[in-house]
Amino acid sequence: MYDVAIIGAGVVGGMTARALSKYKLKICILEKENDVAMGATKANSAIVHAGFDAKEGSLKARLNVRGAEMMPTVCRELGVKYQNNGSLVVGFNEEDRAIINDLLARGKANGVAGLEILEQDALKRLEPNISGEAICALHAPTGSIVCPYDLTVAAIGNAMDNGAQLKRNFAVCRIESTENGYLLSSQTDSVEARFVINCAGVYSDAVANMVGDTSFRVHPRKGEYILLDKECGTLVSHTIFQTPSKMGKGILISPTVDGNLLLGPTSVDGEDKENKATTQEGFADIIEKAQKSIGAVPLGKTITSFCGLRAVGSTGDFIITSPKKGFINAAGIESPGLSASPAIAEYITQMLSQQGLTLTEKESYNPIRTSSHAFREMSLEEKNRLIKENPAYGRIICRCEGVTEGEILDALRRNPKATDLDGVKRRTRAQMGRCQGGFCSPYIIELLARELGVPYERVTKSGGASFINVAQTKGGQ
Amino acid sequence: MKDLVIIGGGPAGMSAAIAAADSGIRDILVIERDAHLGGILQQCIHNGFGLHKFGEELTGPEYAWKYEQKLHDLNIDYKLNTMVLDLSEDKVITATNSEDGIFQIRAKAVILAMGCRERAKGALNIAGSRPAGIYSAGTAQKFVNMKGFLPGKNVVILGSGDIGLIMARRMTLEGAKVHAVCELMPYSGGLARNIQQCLHDFDIPLRLSHTVVEIHGKDRLEGVTIAQVDASRKPIEKTREYIPCDTLLLSVGLIPENELSKAAQVDISPITNGAVVDQDRQTSVPGIFACGNVLHVHDLVDFVSEEAEIAGKAAAEYINGSQSDALSIPVKTDGKIRYTVPQIITRKKDVTVYFRVSDVYKNVSVKVTSGDAVIVSKKKRKVAPGEMESITLKRDQLASVKELYFSLEGM
Numbered sequence: 001m002y003d004v005a006i007i008g009a010g011v012v013g014g015m016t017a018r019a020l021s022k023y024k025l026k027i028c029i030l031e032k033e034n035d036v037a038m039g040a041t042k043a044n045s046a047i048v049h050a051g052f053d054a055k056e057g058s059l060k061a062r063l064n065v066r067g068a069e070m071m072p073t074v075c076r077e078l079g080v081k082y083q084n085n086g087s088l089v090v091g092f093n094e095e096d097r098a099i100i101n102d103l104l105a106r107g108k109a110n111g112v113a114g115l116e117i118l119e120q121d122a123l124k125r126l127e128p129n130i131s132g133e134a135i136c137a138l139h140a141p142t143g144s145i146v147c148p149y150d151l152t153v154a155a156i157g158n159a160m161d162n163g164a165q166l167k168r169n170f171a172v173c174r175i176e177s178t179e180n181g182y183l184l185s186s187q188t189d190s191v192e193a194r195f196v197i198n199c200a201g202v203y204s205d206a207v208a209n210m211v212g213d214t215s216f217r218v219h220p221r222k223g224e225y226i227l228l229d230k231e232c233g234t235l236v237s238h239t240i241f242q243t244p245s246k247m248g249k250g251i252l253i254s255p256t257v258d259g260n261l262l263l264g265p266t267s268v269d270g271e272d273k274e275n276k277a278t279t280q281e282g283f284a285d286i287i288e289k290a291q292k293s294i295g296a297v298p299l300g301k302t303i304t305s306f307c308g309l310r311a312v313g314s315t316g317d318f319i320i321t322s323p324k325k326g327f328i329n330a331a332g333i334e335s336p337g338l339s340a341s342p343a344i345a346e347y348i349t350q351m352l353s354q355q356g357l358t359l360t361e362k363e364s365y366n367p368i369r370t371s372s373h374a375f376r377e378m379s380l381e382e383k384n385r386l387i388k389e390n391p392a393y394g395r396i397i398c399r400c401e402g403v404t405e406g407e408i409l410d411a412l413r414r415n416p417k418a419t420d421l422d423g424v425k426r427r428t429r430a431q432m433g434r435c436q437g438g439f440c441s442p443y444i445i446e447l448l449a450r451e452l453g454v455p456y457e458r459v460t461k462s463g464g465a466s467f468i469n470v471a472q473t474k475g476g477q
Numbered sequence: 478m479k480d481l482v483i484i485g486g487g488p489a490g491m492s493a494a495i496a497a498a499d500s501g502i503r504d505i506l507v508i509e510r511d512a513h514l515g516g517i518l519q520q521c522i523h524n525g526f527g528l529h530k531f532g533e534e535l536t537g538p539e540y541a542w543k544y545e546q547k548l549h550d551l552n553i554d555y556k557l558n559t560m561v562l563d564l565s566e567d568k569v570i571t572a573t574n575s576e577d578g579i580f581q582i583r584a585k586a587v588i589l590a591m592g593c594r595e596r597a598k599g600a601l602n603i604a605g606s607r608p609a610g611i612y613s614a615g616t617a618q619k620f621v622n623m624k625g626f627l628p629g630k631n632v633v634i635l636g637s638g639d640i641g642l643i644m645a646r647r648m649t650l651e652g653a654k655v656h657a658v659c660e661l662m663p664y665s666g667g668l669a670r671n672i673q674q675c676l677h678d679f680d681i682p683l684r685l686s687h688t689v690v691e692i693h694g695k696d697r698l699e700g701v702t703i704a705q706v707d708a709s710r711k712p713i714e715k716t717r718e719y720i721p722c723d724t725l726l727l728s729v730g731l732i733p734e735n736e737l738s739k740a741a742q743v744d745i746s747p748i749t750n751g752a753v754v755d756q757d758r759q760t761s762v763p764g765i766f767a768c769g770n771v772l773h774v775h776d777l778v779d780f781v782s783e784e785a786e787i788a789g790k791a792a793a794e795y796i797n798g799s800q801s802d803a804l805s806i807p808v809k810t811d812g813k814i815r816y817t818v819p820q821i822i823t824r825k826k827d828v829t830v831y832f833r834v835s836d837v838y839k840n841v842s843v844k845v846t847s848g849d850a851v852i853v854s855k856k857k858r859k860v861a862p863g864e865m866e867s868i869t870l871k872r873d874q875l876a877s878v879k880e881l882y883f884s885l886e887g888m
Contacts, residue, residue: 226602276606276607277604277605277606277691277692278602278604278605279604282604283602299602300600302602303597303599303600304597304598304599305599305602380579383578383579384579387573387579388578391576392575394573394574394575394576394578394579395560395573395574396562399560404573434594434597435594435597435613436597436598436599437616438594438595438597438612438613438615438616439594439616441616442616442619442620442624446624456624456626457626460609460696461609461696462696463696464695465696465697466608466609466696466697467609467697468620468628469620469624469627469628469629470629470630470723471626471627471630472625472626473621473625473626473627473651474651475625
């Protein structure tokens with residue numbers, strides 16, 4: 001019997017688990033995939049929004065501003081890279097200028113600090129590579145960037161270090177009320193918990209339906225992205241937005257905390273909650289719109305492209321509700337969900353307390369998690385001292401990103417352990433560089449097989465049946 | 478302080494080390510990232526290596542072994558499992574391994590011999606999902622030949638580079654079915670002999686002017702959609718065709734790995750993606766030389782070895798201060814000839830200029846001119862991008878030449 005079961009190990013589930021792990025509670029996180037951060041958390045714009053987008057008075061506005069305020073501390077405690085690079089909403093005509101003025105007013109109402117309108121000259125000084133067509137911009141100095149899966153892995157790792165449990169490949173398909181709470185079942189397993197928090201992303205409406213709550217719907221909105229080489233990472237320093245207008249939402253151009261350049265997303269509503277396929281139309285759309293902001297896009301420097309699904313709720317706002325005692329929805333968490341996530345966790349914690357969950361702080365609680373970037377941030381002397389203790393840190397496995405065997409072993413051994421090739425990638429950046437794993441994946445598979453105690457050909461890319469190799473060769477071992 | 482540090486212990490690095498040692502340099506260190514010398518040759522277990530150099534058909538490991546033995550005979554020092562992290566313009570090398578930790582070495586001369594990497598799928602922006610089962614051909618070669626595992630049983634190959642062709646045969650020999658090799662261009666970038674021996678001999682269809690337009694499958698690849706492309710290489714909608722398969726191998730180009738060269742401020746050619754070099758394979762940074770696939774992608778290892786000998790010998794001359802007087806003759810091309818190596822001639826000696834053409838041309842003559850004067854004219858029945866060509870210029874032919882111009886003329 002758990003005190004709290006959290007359905008979904010995305011950034012909202014992860015932040016909530018971490019917030020609750022501070023208290024004397026038995027917590028479990030149920031995740032349908034083989035790893036954490038596999039839904040909308042895996043593929044989004046990686047932005048901590050300043051908070052001028054959402055409508056005044058909405059939950060989105062409130063939790064965005066509060067979340068953005070909390071984020072630097074959360075990232076520091078969790079050892080996650082956070083960069084306060086500032087953002088710009090760029091306007092190309094008078095219609096855009098009107099929108100930018102509205103955004104300024106809205107931002108002020110939402111309590112966003114430091115907003116200002118820049119004219120062309122000032123804009124050019126701040127971002128020399130911006131298109132000459134840009135006439136003005138809204139500058140939000142508090143806009144920041146963060147790596148969403150790094151944040152989520154760290155939050156869940158920290159929650160687990162503080163006692164929370166993670167059950168992977170646990171797709172909740174039935175929820176029944178019991179005397180003390182709820183019984184949550186997958187096809188093969190079940191857990192009972194007094195309180196349930198539904199953080200199931202695009203599936204959160206389906207999960208709510210399991211307790212009879214049909215008050216909202218969530219549909220997937222596809223967002224495709226193109227990621228460029230680190231050589232392009234300094235093309236712009238701010239996150240560059242376009243104005244939302246009749247012509248559509250526009251796309252952003254942003255450096256990432258790891259030094260790449262991210263272009264996207266497209267915005268296409270759909271029904272299929274599993275369809276993360278990229279499209280030719282999507283590429284064309286991104287390229288055309290990106291060109292509007294920065295002129296020529298160095299597409300020859302593309303590292304990869306991918307697609308994420310935002311969980312768009314039917315109410316227009318975040319849906320954080322309690323349809324039944326002990327059951328809380330955190331649904332429709334689309335943008336600015338990442339920015340708001342620490343505040344959503346705080347909000348849910350308050351709701352739980354109001355519903356009678358006793359929150360007693362644990363003495364053993366430790367909010368600090370050693371950063372997964374710790375090794376690369378060490379001085380030469382510190383690195384060499386560590387290599388002497390543990391020679392695995394002297395061996396580079398991923399040449400493109402300079403990732404050592406020691407760092408990969410860390411990812412395989414600490415909470416939440418990577419158990420597949422993509423899991424290693426998200427935790428260490430190995431395979432994320434120019435050769436996309438061409439050189440290092442055969443070695444990483446070796447480490448995975450050894451650590452998991454499985455044969456080489458049973459190692460997967462991303463859990464399930466995503467095997468990398470299918471058989472031994474004729475003369476195989 | 479070392480006289481000579483060579484980055485990379487593949488065919489280029491080993492051959493350069495031996496040539497430098499033969500020229501009297503004793504204080505040499507070869508740094509290799511892998512657990513053995515030989516580089517990519519170790520996974521090339523097919524034969525065909527060494528025809529030019531040794532007059533016999535060797536496998537990759539056999540070819541590498543000849544050089545490795547020589548390295549041992551000459552007592553040339555090397556470090557395995559060691560990755561170079563940085564190279565500075567003043568030739569300080571920072572490297573790491575498990576035994577020594579992170580260490581620095583200053584060298585009088587450096588030879589870049591890091592080889593190349595395969596262009597990855599991400600760079601192609603193919604639409605669709607991202608399942609397991611998509612590998613570059615060289616990665617698949619490593620799985621099959623080094624690890625003993627088969628990455629799939631029903632295969633489509635995109636790109637007809639040599640590794641792709643070799644892997645079409647290799648996967649077939651391991652019992653997999655190769656359904657098609659799709660090539661975007663109207664001709665293959667691979668060697669004619671590989672098309673014959675790896676595709677035709679095994680009845681594997683080569684679909685020229687075709688590409689993969691969509692990837693299907695959730696966990697593991699389930700199929701690809703291919704399509705014919707028009708003259709501007711855009712897919713033709715009505716030619717879309719679905720091929721069920723569990724594996725897609727990519728052989729869509731090789732990229733010289735010049736991150737370290739760039740760190741050392743070496744000038745890089747936007748065409749070869751390798752350093753700009755003179756006839757000695759010396760880069761724009763004095764004392765830093767480059768050879769093999771890090772300089773430009775070769776078809777045959779024999780030519781890599783030959784080029785590395787030039788670099789090794791020249792590095793020895795540099796260390797001994799015995800370089801002859803300098804000239805400066807730029808080598809330019811007309812575009813039909815895509816590039817030459819070297820791109821500049823700085824000393825008066827016999828020079829073999831290697832070059833590649835940008836398209837398939839038949840019945841042409843390669844002209845080397847200096848102003849109005851034709852220095853060499855060489856007839857060719859057929860030239861293709863996949864086959865490197867060369868022309869040797871005699872020392873005397875370089876007298877009073879200001880600039881060399883390589884062009885292709887129809888006959």
